[in-house]
Amino acid sequence: MVAKGSDEMSATGYIKMIRGLVGHTPIILNCAGGILLNEKNEVLLNLRTDTGNWSLPGGYLEYGESYATAIIREYKEDSGLAVRIVRPLHLFDQGETAYPNGDVAQTIAMLFLVEATGGALSEADTSETVRLQYWPVSALPPLLNQQNADMIAYAAKALQLS
Template identity: 40%
Template structure:
């Protein structure tokens, strides 16, 4: 079941609360995996919406696999980011609550693109481009400062 699509059939584009989870995924050299998102043509961390019955950790692992082809393990919670708002290209509005984790790759092969990604690329932490929203930027800044368990 796609929870977001289902709830949107009930409320249309009105402002709702949506829960997301994603991961800052590191390779063996310490480079960070980013996804150029098709919906906003901008870079961000792989992740996505929670489905009913899923934990935030399960969501992050599933979404990374779906978007990148890589299987990860979660190493730590970077933070929970709750007071953010977004308007999507289709007009949908949401207060977005996002759980960001740090993860490492256990296996898999990086895909080149998919229906939600224009491209996937590893970046040196000092060369990460601007990210598509403030939640991702705040999570990245906390990661760089080696903060964990952040909540805001």
């Protein structure tokens, strides 16, 4: 058994282990995403290194991790910002992501409204994030998948952003 918190039990290590067993067979993964707004009610997105398109900061849960813990950790990794959860918004269970390497995953994503409590955008993990930018919900760039579009649309309606 690998100790929790080691590289093998990180989300990347866990997914790599599963992929080693099942290859490119579609799998189900849990993830957390966060909506962070600036003073203009624009949403923060990160340009991803793996797919070359934009997504909400967030990511896959590590083994034994909660959605709430995952979004706080992932926000720091993806954006450089420390955040606190304002409130959960919705659970999205109809998402699929196809990666350039041929992997496919159905993603079950918990969406949170978050607010920044510290850190800086310049402290993002550049192995995952090319660039960070706030976008108006009415003029979004090409997104990672339909689930990201659905999450932003849900947040826009729930938070009356548009």
